[in-house]
Amino acid sequence: MLSEKLEAANVIVKQAQDDADVLIIETALEQSSRNTTFVGEDADLLVLLLARTPSDRETFFLQPGKGKVETKIYSSLSFGQYKKSKSHLLFLHAITGYDTTSALFNKSKTKALKLLEKREDLQVSAEVFKQQDCSPELIFLNGLRFLLAIYNAPVNKDSIDAHRNLCFAKSTRNNKPVKLASLPPTASAAQQYLYRVYYQVQKWLGNELNPEDWGWIMKNNFLQPKTTSLPPVPDTLLNIIFCKSSKGCGPMCGCRKLGLYCSAVCGNCHGQSCLNTTPTEDSSDISEEETNIEGNKEDDDNNPMHFLSESLHFQPEKRADIHNGRRSRRTRTRRQ
Secondary structure, X not given: OHHHHHHHOOOOOOOOOOOHHHHHHHHHHHOOOOOEEEEOOOHHHHHHHHHHOOOOOOOEEEEOOEOOEOOEEEEOOOOHHHOOOHHHHXXXXXXXXXXXXXXXXXXXXXXXXXXXXHOHHHHHHXXXXXXXXXXXXXXXXXXXXXXXXHOOOOOOOOOHHHHHHHHHHHHHOOOOOOOHHHOOOOHHHHHHHHHXXXXXXXXXXXXXXXXXXXXXEEEOOEEEEOOOOOOOOOHHHHOOOOOOOOOOOOXXXXXXXXXXXXOOXXXXXXXXXXXXXXXXXOHHHOOHHHEOOOOOEOOOOOOHHHHHOOOOOOOOOOOOEEEOOOOOOOOOOOOO
């Protein structure tokens, strides 16, 4: 293995068991008593460097140049324009989109940074995400305040569902198709999303939490984001969607076109005598492991580098001690 060859050449090797970014930054901070520079191309490392480096120390991040792009060096002390937001960079980076959290459609990191810098109440809310052992209710309450602000809700509004409905109503007045991705999330979706933001911030701070308590579910031995605790569409709405197909509900079936199964209110098939009925599962195919004790089946402006517009950029003239690390593979998530 590569690590064995490096160790044989007297190179100190650290192998990440989880998040490699955290290990790289912590290793750099351990060496920050001397002139320390670490190399990387990922902006996530730079955000962690700015957030985790104590104010009485200085470390450098070197971003190698490619082609016509020159090599740049960023200082951990050069985030001067946004002094109020620097201590909340982890929260800001997570809530506006990271590998384990969804990005908010058309809501850039730069806009979020300027908003956080301007509003003291949002800074108070962001501070909560750095605290250990916070209750889910407190995380949801404070995170919701930031989401309402980023979606331009009035300061006195506290219901994201009501604001979502208002945004939808306004968008229908333009006589154009509504971009659903531009709407605020529902309260249920926002809740799970904010839980994952809190989990990621705590992970960056070195605090271990149970992911299944904070917006994640285990399926087939893999963690997957829990998008919401409610069904995507209320049953009352589904019940008013029906077809009148008289030819077996094939490709032209109105329900099928919408991705729905036929139901009892459909004009001719009544959700029974057609090709688009809800599939039934033979109880003999359900293993004992799938049942419970009672026998029932169980239920570019968005680039983080824009944070750093005030950072120092200069060509290195002297060699520095460089600590480099290898990134580990992580699962990415997609906005639901």
